[in-house]
Amino acid sequence: MDEKKREVIKMIKADNTSFSEAISSGFPFSSAFDSSEFGEKGSLGFMDLLGVTDYFPTPISMFDFPALASSNIPTSTTTATTKKEAMVSTDALSNQPATPNTSSISSASSEALNEEQTKTAARATKGQKQTVSLTIFLRIQRPTLYIRLKAKKTNQKKQREPRFAFMTKSEVDHLEDGYRWRKYGQKAVKNSPFPRSYYRCTSASCNVKKRVERSFSDPSVVVTTYEGQHTHPSPLISRPAHAAPPPAAAAFPMPFQRSQLLPHHHYHFAHDVLSSNNSNFGNYDTLSNIGSTTNSANFLHERRFCTPSGSALITDHGLLQDIVTSNMLNP
DNA sequence: CGTCTTTGACCGGCGC
């Protein structure tokens, strides 16, 4: 790992540093997290986990996200090697160049992506005695890179919907995702020349929101954060009869539709562990919606998904057995 | 005319 990466890891490890600050530091994510790293066969994809591999011809990679109570984990980059880690050899992967025509960007929780939100979480944790702090480390593609997040079980004044963020290499700010959005605001972002746009789903009963902003360090990268879950199917997509998703995927429409994603972009997903309920299952609900799509013909070649507890997706049979199919668990 | 974007004003939370 080169010096730049070490710096970012240090930043992310620091309590008062968010992922967005790491981004703002100019960290070359596109080179640091090679797009080829997680594309090999045999890796367990999130779509695989969701039982929707028929939609996507190439496997998707998963990362491990040790979700542990703060009292049980040290603030360090120490990692326990898992089965999947072994599958994704850092040495082997680092030798593979990124796809020439595309580049990939690491993803992180939307909270981590947002400086203000991270600070807010820290403030809340600090200021409320009744807060029960839960620290979660997200490993971002490299086994040694973690983001520390604080999920709270608290009587917060303002409860937020679960959030889901991803970064996309795109020239277009507002990516087509199968839903209709109404822009209701735009604000200048501190320390960034690029404004942040606020969108709301146009469906009457749906209060899903999303924020779109460009990365300061890499203007070609668009950071999209979804908040909430759609209460309706995509108005622009109809599902073919032969590609019925698993029940879980059908039950929770995704904020974006995979088939609508632009084919030449790389999407890197992350999930908010700071949802109001802080329920893992709630997060899976949202992620499972990725399966609500129609076709895979124009989908991207590489996909990366982050969940705050990706390892639990594999090992936690209590929560995910209803979603994860047998072949996912035994790829 | 309906829908969507733009943009300044406003509000609430937080740090100092």
Place this chain on the structure above:
DNA sequence: GCGCCGGTCAAAGACG
């Protein structure tokens, strides 16, 4: 209390 900042509102305008 004040100022900063993120997020939202809503009127006005653009567009098909």
